[in-house]
Amino acid sequence: MTERLIISVDPGPLELGQRVQEVFGHVLDLFELLAHSGSTEEAGVGWRLVRVSMNSPLTIEAEAIAIQPLPPGVELATVARRQRTTFARNVSALKHGIFPESWRSSREMARVRRAFGQSGRAVTSVMVPADDNRSKSAVLKDESVVVGPSDLPAVEKAIQDAVNDALPRPKTQRGSIEGQLQDITTYYGKPAIKVIERRSRTEVWCTVSEAHRVEIAEHANFDDVWSGRRVRVEGTLVYDEGGGLAKVIADSVHIVAVRDVAVDEIHDPNLTQGLSSDEYLDRFREGTLG
Known part of the structure; x- marks a missing residue:
């Protein structure tokens, strides 16, 4: 069974003047955070581009692939699903003012700040499309989260708390x-x-x-x-x-x-x-x- 993930970014009203580089950089930061959302075992998982929609919101659909051999007895679908779930839960934690432990390195903190703290009016959506055994319109609720402008105060608080903890x-x-x-x-x-x-x-x-x-x-x-x-x-x-x-x-x-x-x-x-x-x-x- 193929594990897939959909990430979309709505840059907000046109008058904000978000540049193409900023919007695409936002998406790239999100996928880098996805790659750092699990254990070292999950470092063997990558995400291949399946579909991209350039109409606003910018939407990327990706599926899990093995970029290096996994340990014996470990299935790609299991590891990818765990990484995907952790990523969605990390985003949800930010939405509620809690900074995820797996993103506390200086590099990941910078990515979080760019993707969520500096995105202004942008709306970021993380969704999981249904697997082949479910309705095409079904979405796995525990792996779907939306972060919008109203969540910015909580996100900024989480980022500041993490910065203070790192001092x-x-x-x-x-x-x-x-x-x-x-x-x-x-x-x-x-x-x-x-x-x-x-x-x-x-x-x-x-x-x-x-x-x-x-x-x-x-x-x-x-x-x-x-x-x-x-x-x-x-x-x-x-x-x-x-x-x-x-x-x-x-x-x-x-x-x-x-x-x-x-x-x-x-x-x-x-x-x-x-x-x-x-x-x-x-x-x-x-x-x-x-």
Whole structure:
């Protein structure tokens, strides 16, 4: 039994000015999505052109063929029917605001965006003609779906959700940083301080939660900013995808006490063990210091 599929695209009113390339590109994207609607086993299935109607809507009828040997005991009709059903269900999921898992690669997401998200007023229909044992007018309902302009908000939501899911998640860990307090301000509407991190000398935003706002405010003020005071910020360190410190979600901010150190405090008269500086350095280089 031959498995067939009908896909039609109505580009919408003439005043939209859809170009031929856009309409045919729409159909090509749909057939590429069909090819990526199943398991690796179904990669051996292709769809041969049977009929094309150029009258609007542009309609393509195709039938399944084997483009590479299928595993022993696997029938072409079974695999093609499964791929076709998955494709129709994926289109139906988009219509209801759900992005299909099998189309989440960057290439397939781009095809979905072109075929459904950027098609404007176009109407896309996926139908399955009846097999030889059924009436010519019969259509398999669970494999037929129409996506039109009224479905565009749900489709766009599904696409945006998929894009957001694909974004890299920042890495977080508990820790602290030290640096020079540069500003007390807000960051995207939240209380925050800006610190020049001691090691990297880069600016780091440290946001302050409402739960810790009062406590932190007691430990830092504008005079500390003007004095360039050194602070230690403790909380959740958020790193970007490149491994750099992006920001800190602060639990506490403490002023680090800094004082002048007298030379006598660090002077050690016995450092060279009674040797002159030249003798000490020579032995140090030779590795013969006791």
